[in-house]
Amino acid sequence: MKIVILDGYALNPGDLSWDFLKEFGSVTYYDRTSGEDLTVSRIGDGDIVLLNKTAITETVLARCPNLKLICVLATGYNVVDYVAAAKRGIPVCNIPGYGTDSVAQFTFALLLELCHQIGLHDRSVHAGDWTACPDFCYWKTPQMELAGKTLGIIGYGSIGQAVAKIAQSFSMNILAYSRTHRPGHEYCDLDTLLAGSDVVTLHCPLFPETEGIINADTIAKMKDGAILLNTARGPLIDEAAVADALRSGKLRGAAMDVVCSEPILKSSPLLTAPNCIITPHMAWAPIEARQRILDIVANNIRGFLTGKPQNIVNM
Numbered sequence: 175m176k177i178v179i180l181d182g183y184a185l186n187p188g189d190l191s192w193d194f195l196k197e198f199g200s201v202t203y204y205d206r207t208s209g210e211d212l213t214v215s216r217i218g219d220g221d222i223v224l225l226n227k228t229a230i231t232e233t234v235l236a237r238c239p240n241l242k243l244i245c246v247l248a249t250g251y252n253v254v255d256y257v258a259a260a261k262r263g264i265p266v267c268n269i270p271g272y273g274t275d276s277v278a279q280f281t282f283a284l285l286l287e288l289c290h291q292i293g294l295h296d297r298s299v300h301a302g303d304w305t306a307c308p309d310f311c312y313w314k315t316p317q318m319e320l321a322g323k324t325l326g327i328i329g330y331g332s333i334g335q336a337v338a339k340i341a342q343s344f345s346m347n348i349l350a351y352s353r354t355h356r357p358g359h360e361y362c363d364l365d366t367l368l369a370g371s372d373v374v375t376l377h378c379p380l381f382p383e384t385e386g387i388i389n390a391d392t393i394a395k396m397k398d399g400a401i402l403l404n405t406a407r408g409p410l411i412d413e414a415a416v417a418d419a420l421r422s423g424k425l426r427g428a429a430m431d432v433v434c435s436e437p438i439l440k441s442s443p444l445l446t447a448p449n450c451i452i453t454p455h456m457a458w459a460p461i462e463a464r465q466r467i468l469d470i471v472a473n474n475i476r477g478f479l480t481g482k483p484q485n486i487v488n489m
Contacts, residue, residue, distance in 0.1 A: 175198050175199030175200075175221045175222055175242075175479070176199055176200050176202070176218075176219065176220045176221050176222070176240075177195055177198060177199055177200065177201045177202070177220065177221070177222045177223075177224065177475075178201075178202045178204075178216060178217050178218070178220040178222070178223050178224070179192065179195075179201065179202070179203045179204060179223075179224045179225075180204055180207040180213065180216060180217070180223060180224065180225040180226075180228040181204065181205065181206050181207050181225055181226050181227060181228045182203055182204065182205065182224070182226075182247075183205035183206060184226055184227070185226055185247050185464055185467060185468075186464065186468075189461060190461070190464060190465060190468060191468075192468075194468065194472050195472075195475075197472075197476075198222070198475050198476070198479065199221070199222075202216070202220070204216055206228075207225075207228045208228070210229075210231060210233055210234055213228055213229070213230070213234050214234055214237045214238060217234070217238045217241065218238075219240045220238070220240065220241065221240060221241065221242045221243065222241075222242060222243045222244075222245065222475060223238075223241060223243075223244055223245065224245045224247055224471065225244070225245070225246060225247065225253070225254075226246070226247045226248055226253075227253055228253065229253050229254075230244060230253065230254040230255060230259070231255050231258075232255045232258035235255065235258050235259060235262055235264065241262075241264055242264065242478075243264065243265055243267070243475070243478050244259060244264060244265070244266045244267070245267055245471050245474055245475065246266065246267065246268045246269065247269060247467055247471060248268065248269055248458075248467075249268055249269055249270050249271075249272070249273070250268070250379070250380070250407070251266055251268045251487050252380065254266050256487060256488035257488065259488055260488040260489055265478065265483055265486045265488065265489055266486065266487050266488045267474040267478070267483070267484070267485040267486050267487065268485055268487050269466075269467050269470045269471060269474075269485065270470075270485060271332055271470075272458075272463055272466040272467045272470060273333075273457070273458040273463045273466075274332045274333050274336050275336060275463075276457060276458055276459070276460045276462070276463040277333050277336075277377075277405050277457045277458060278333055278336035278337045278339075278340055279340075280405060280431065280453075280456075280457035281337050281340075281375055281377075281403055281405050281457070282337070282340050282341075284403055284405070284429035284431065284451060284453070285320075285373060285375075285401065285403060285429065287429065287451055288318075288401055288426075288427040288428075288429055288449070288451065289317065289318040289319075289320065290315075290317060290318075291314065291315045294314060294315065295313065295314060298314060318426075320341075320344040320345070320346055321344060321345040321346070322345060322346070322347070323346050323347070323372040323373060324346065324347040324348070324349060324370055324371050324372050324373070325337075325338070325341045325346045325347070325348055325349070325371065325372070325373045325374075325375065326349045326350075326351070326367040326368065326370065326371030326373065326374045326375070327348065327349070327350045327351070327367075327375055327377060328351050328352075328364070328367065328374065328375070328376050328377065328378050328387065329351075329352060329376060329377035329378025329379070329406065330350040330351070330352035330354075330356070330359060330361070330377070331352070331354075331377065331378075333377045333405075334350065334352070334377040334378075335359075337375060337377060338350065346373075349362050349366065349367045349370055349371055350362065350367075351363065351364050351367045352378070353378075353383070364387075364392070365395055368392055368395040368396045369395055369396070369397065370397075371396070371397065371400060372397060372400055372401065373400065373401040373402075373403065374388075374396065374400060374401070374402050374403070375402075375403040375404075375405070376388070376402075376403065376404045376405070376406045376407075376410050376411070377405070377406050378406060378410065379406070379407070380406070380407035380409055380410060384410055385409050385410065386409065386410070386411070386412050387410050387411075388402065388404075388410060388411040388412065388415070388416065389411075389412040389415050390412065390415040390418070393415055393416070393419045393424060393425070394424075396424070396425070398423075398424060399423070399424075399425070399426040400424075400425060400426060401425065401426050401427050401428065401429075402416060402425055402427075402428040402429075403428070403429050403430075404428075404429075404430045404431065404432055405431045405432065405457045406432065407432055408430070408432040408433040408434040408435070408436065409434050411430075411434075413433065413434055413442060413443050413444050414443045416428055416443075416444065416447070416450075417443035417444055417446070417447035417450070418443075420447040420448050420449055420450055421447060421448060425449075426449065427449040427450070427451070428444075428447070428449065428450045428451070429450070429451040429452075429453075430444060430450070430451070430452050430453070431452075431453045431454075431455055431456060431457045432455055433452065436455055437454070438452065438454075470485070
């Protein structure tokens with residue numbers, strides 16, 4: 175089997191190993207690939223392609239007739255025309271569940287930063303502000319305690335549930351909204367969640383039904399002074415509407431690990447919005463989570479080759 179990795183650098187900048195792939199055949203590696211022509215050229219007569227954000231379009235599929243398996247190195251697989259792949263009998267597999275704990279942990283890192291602005295205060299101390307302070311303490315921003323507050327979780331899959339577990343350890347109340355209702359959990363409608371939550375956090379997939387789920391209308395239904403978190407997908411929010419809500423004070427703060435266009439555009443309204451923390455899509459990045467991706471992709475390939483496919487999203 176000929177295996178081609180189209181854009182491996184983001185997942186593995188050098189602290190992990192691709193050697194496990196040699197079990198399955200020859201391996202050709204590229205840090206990054208962009209554009210249909212280059213993608214087709216690099217896939218060539220490859221049998222298995224591994225990718226993260228490189229687009230696999232119907233045109234690419236038509237020009238790579240030897241392709242037998244597409245492995246997405248992430249949970250989301252919208253970069254692949256999986257319907258066109260299915261028509262050609264090409265399975266597309268993804269990597270579910272690898273980052274549940276990492277993303278849940280990062281969600282609370284963002285929330286706690288908004289509550290306490292620890293980075294700001296650390297820089298203040300190092301700048302000499304505490305040395306010059308006439309009192310034994312000070313704080314430059316309002317501080318917020320989470321106990322007794324309500325966390326509204328939009329999307330109650332494995333990550334949403336992990337976030338809820340952490341929230342409960344902070345004595346927070348939980349409201350959950352999900353298109354899929356799982357036994358053993360209580361749910362509410364979206365309007366109830368928006369009206370009742372001090373913090374709203376997004377953990378749902380990006381579908382046409384969820385695109386722009388946070389917009390001017392839904393923000394208007396939120397509590398005054400609520401906090402918004404997004405570690406799921408950038409297009410779940412209307413960035414201009416969020417920026418306006420931050421400027422008006424409707425939202426106390428927002429924290430985003432994902433944005434509509436990545437890398438972020440200089441024109442993004444979030445960059446100039448007050449009380450907005452933006453991190454560069456890194457919630458998934460702990461080495462433990464990235465190693466799980468490699469372990470799962472190995473099992474995905476092994477399952478395909480042994481006639482026991484797993485994590486197939488299009489068949």
